[in-house]
Amino acid sequence: MDGRRRNPYELTDESPVYVISVAAQLSGLHPQTLRQYDRLGLVSPDRTAGRGRRYSARDIELLRQVQQLSQDEGINLAGIKRIIELENQVAALQNRIAELSAAVDGAAAAMRQREAQVHASYRRDLVPYQDVQQASALVVWRPKRGE
Numbered sequence: 001m002d003g004r005r006r007n008p009y010e011l012t013d014e015s016p017v018y019v020i021s022v023a024a025q026l027s028g029l030h031p032q033t034l035r036q037y038d039r040l041g042l043v044s045p046d047r048t049a050g051r052g053r054r055y056s057a058r059d060i061e062l063l064r065q066v067q068q069l070s071q072d073e074g075i076n077l078a079g080i081k082r083i084i085e086l087e088n089q090v091a092a093l094q095n096r097i098a099e100l101s102a103a104v105d106g107a108a109a110a111m112r113q114r115e116a117q118v119h120a121s122y123r124r125d126l127v128p129y130q131d132v133q134q135a136s137a138l139v140v141w142r143p144k145r146g147e
Helices: 020-027 031-040 057-071 077-120
Strands: none
Touching: 020 031, 020 057, 031 057, 031 077, 057 077
């Protein structure tokens, strides 16, 4: 969540509101098919206190996707389950990448701010400048005997 409190009555795509008969109609599937998908772990709806299934809009979309993969693409249910697992894994990794990118951006901004503070703290006293004449003197160093 983004830190704000949600209205408990606000409906989202995750809100479990559809009973199995309505979910079956919306997805174009038979209720028994929805029960089978639930048993196989393809689409797992929320449960009420009386153990009744409640589907969300996201569940309905997932049911349609399962049906499309099965009917149009000819993928078996085990393959569909693996596809869904991998898609969920990719989504979780993308969320983690976004979190880490935000953390890196925050750390970089803090580092730039600290660097600016360090540069601002440098002493900038005036140092007298003396023009030194270049001489063409040659100095030879010889060690003293016995050293």
